Amino acid sequence: MSRPPLSVRRFLLRLFLCLLLCLAAAADRPAAAEPEEELLIGIEPxxxxxxxxxRYRYLAGYLSGQLRVQVKLTIMSRYGEVIERFKSLRLDGAFLTSYTATMGINELNLEPVVNPVNLNGQSTSQGYILVRKDSGIRAVEQMRGKSIVFVDPATVEGYLFPLAYLEQHGITDSNSFFHRFSFAGxxxxxxxxxxxxxxDIGAAKDTVYNRLVHNDPSIGQELEIIAQSPKVPEITLCIRKEIDPELRARLAEVLLTMDKTADGRKVLEQFKALRFVKSSKADFDGVMKMEQEARAAWRNTENN
Amino acid sequence: MLTVLCVLAAGDLHAQKRIGVIMTGDVPYYGAMHEAFVSELNRRYAGGEKIEIILQKPFPDSISWSNAARKLIAFDVDLIVAYGSPAIQAVIHEKSRIPLVYAGLYEPDHEEVAGKYATGCGFKVPLTSIIRYFKQLKPLTTLGIVYSSIEEDSVRQYEAMKDVAEQQGIRVAKIDIRVHADLEQLKTAKADAIFITGSSLAHLWLADIMTILRKPQVPVADIFPDDAEAGVLMTLSQPPHIQGEMAAGMAAKILRGEKPAKILACTFRDTELVFNLVEARHMGIDFPIHLLIEATRVIE
Structure with a gap:
């Protein structure tokens, strides 16, 4: 798949930067007395x-007020930048999807704190493998020679799961099996x-699919889900271990109890979540298992 | 009717094989398909047998299509290649035993093209996507659909788009183009957006259509690429060269003795999405960033 032209990408980048400046300013807000401490939190796009x-701007403002700590946000330019960003930008934490959270836990010893529960009552997501209903594709053997679109190499639902699924069906080299594969971003x-x-074939997560179908039911009429992954945590706030344990505990407390106060519920509504629930390292066992299952396919794809 | 003789591979004046080609109309989409066909055939026959191609680009009407088909049959060509449904149907209607390779056929499964002497390839474009993108650009109450009732595939596209639009509560304004004067309907259609089917007549007069629609700033979508950049706001199209190359492969097999019925027909569903930002600016349309990143190509 071709990428948009350079000028469009440059335009996007400029917009990112403008937006970040605005957000940093917005997050400064609670300041009756300007808090000195600062938490820099990353977000995956x-x-x-x-x-x-x-959505995140409201949450950052609320946390700044509750914690008396300036909470700043920074968006990572793409999935999977977490390791580099934690080092280069000295992030204190990040809202991470399950793959990057697993990487962060394993490689940076990050501590999973909470997961948001979405408006459908779910804190997890699962991967779907999708085709058009009129494509005639219903099983792996019919995918040979077709084109497949993944999301990003650093996503469970959009890459790790389809690789594991293909490997379970004996396909360990996407390059030779598919006519073309690409990453949609x-x-x-x-x-x-x-x-x-x-x-012809795509991989994506159920929560995004369901939201699109909710907004436009014709999407559900046109697509067929031919495989589903096990559920994994959708978004997890992970924090560096070096953060003051007291601040870490307060952060968790504020997030876990915000659905109990009127102000907190208002912010949750703007954040499009019902509440936050506690997260633990064990929640990511399923991702580790999938990673092992997809290992050969992953290696072959990376080598090409 | 325009007839062009094109000899591949120089040298011997007496070609050993002759291919007759009919385009439904002299439109760039079929032109690009044919260019890819010739190029691929040249590649396959480089240094080998001489191939002569007789190309016909009749004006899009029933009599011209029939005459073109009959002429090629009278030439006793070894193979006929036809681009677009009306030309294909004209050849089939003649019931000749000359093998036929078709291309540029919309949804081949919906047409009676399979047979002892025919094989080929076609395409399908998801029309719902066009409505989806239009709706993200502006409120869509009435969709004008430009088609031609004398072109079977264009009629099917009109009907499919009408069904999709009506399912979503969008009114449809029918704009049937049979003669140039029919373009006048565009001035009174009162459509929020216009969709152009793969009609040869519509594409023959595409520049005139765009001139009429530019003044009221009606955005246009097309399922053929707008390579000439006539001002179509978005195109969702199947790349024509892929079908041209596939048709050449099939033609080569048939010329080497393979039976058309033994060669599997195919339908291409891969598409390219192109947004014309120059036209969008002219119309005061702001493309949301999340929409722009979907494009295969953006015209700036």
Whole structure:
């Protein structure tokens, strides 16, 4: 799949930067007395980053006020940047999808703190492998020679799961099995690529798929889900171990109890979540298992 | 009717094989398909047998299509290649035993093209995507659909798009183009957006259509690429060269003695999405960033 032209990408980058400046300013807000401590939290980009940043802006403002700590946000330019960003930007924490959270826990010894529960009552997501209903593709053997679109190498639902699924069916080399494979950059883009016929097969997460179908039911009528992954934590706030344990405990406490106060519920509504629930390292066992299952396919794809 | 003789591989004046080609109309989509066909055939026959191609680009109407088909049969060509449904149907209607390779056929499964002497390839474009993108650009109450009732595939695209639009509560304004004067309907259609089917007549007069729609700033979508950048806001199309190359492969097999019925027909579903930002600016349309990143190509 071709990428948009350089000028569009530059435009996007400029918008990112402007947005970040605005958000940093917004997060400064509670300041009757300016807090000195600061927490820099990273966010992985979603399809519509404007909408995403708006949601997180409210949360950052609320946390700043409750913790008396300046909570700043920074968006990572793509999935999987977590390791580099934690080092280069000295992030204190990040809202991470399950793959990057697993990497962060394993490689940086990050501590999973909480998961948001979405408006459907779920704190987990699962991967879907999708095709157009009129494609005639229903099983792996019919995928040979077709095109597949993944989301990003650092996603469970959009890459690790489809690789594990293919490997379970004896396919360990996407390069030779598919006519073409590509990365869409977001779950929604992967879904749109299949809808438009820009790819024959796509992988994406259920929460994004369900939201798109809710907004436009014709999407559900056109697509067929042919495989589903086990459920994994969708988003997890992970924090560096070096953060003051007292601040870490207060952060968890504020997030876990915010659905009990009127102000907290208002912010949750803007954040599009019902509440936060506690997270633990054991929640990521399923991701580790999938990673082992996909190992040969992953290696072959990386080598090409 | 325009007939062009094109000889591949120089040298011997007496070609050993002759291929007759009919385009439904002289439109760039079929032109690009044919260019890829010739190029692939040249590649396959480089240094080998001489191939002569007789190309016909009739004006899109029933009599011209029939005449073109009959002429090629009278030439006793070894193979006929036809691009687009009306030309294909005209060849089939003649019931000749000359093998036929078709390309540029919309949803081949929906047409009676399978037979002892025919094989080929076609395409399908998900029309719902066009409505989805239009709706993200502006409120869509009425969708104008440009088609031609004398072109069977264009009629099917009109009907499919009408069904999709009506399912979503969008009214449809029918714009049937049979003669140039029919373009006048565009001035009174009162559509929020226009969808152009793969009609040869519509594409023959695409520049005129765009001139009419530019003044009221009606955005246009097309399932053929707008390579000439006539001003179509978005195109969702199947790349024509892929079908041209596939048709050449099939033609080569048939010329070497393989039976058309033994060669599997195929339908291409891969598409390219192109947004014309120049036209969007002219219309005061702001493309949301999340929409722009979906594009295969953006015209700036």
């Amino acid at each position: 979603e399809h519509n980053i404007f909408e995403q940043m708006e 977001s779950h929604a883009s992967a879904i749109f690529a299949v809808l438009d016929g820009r790819a």
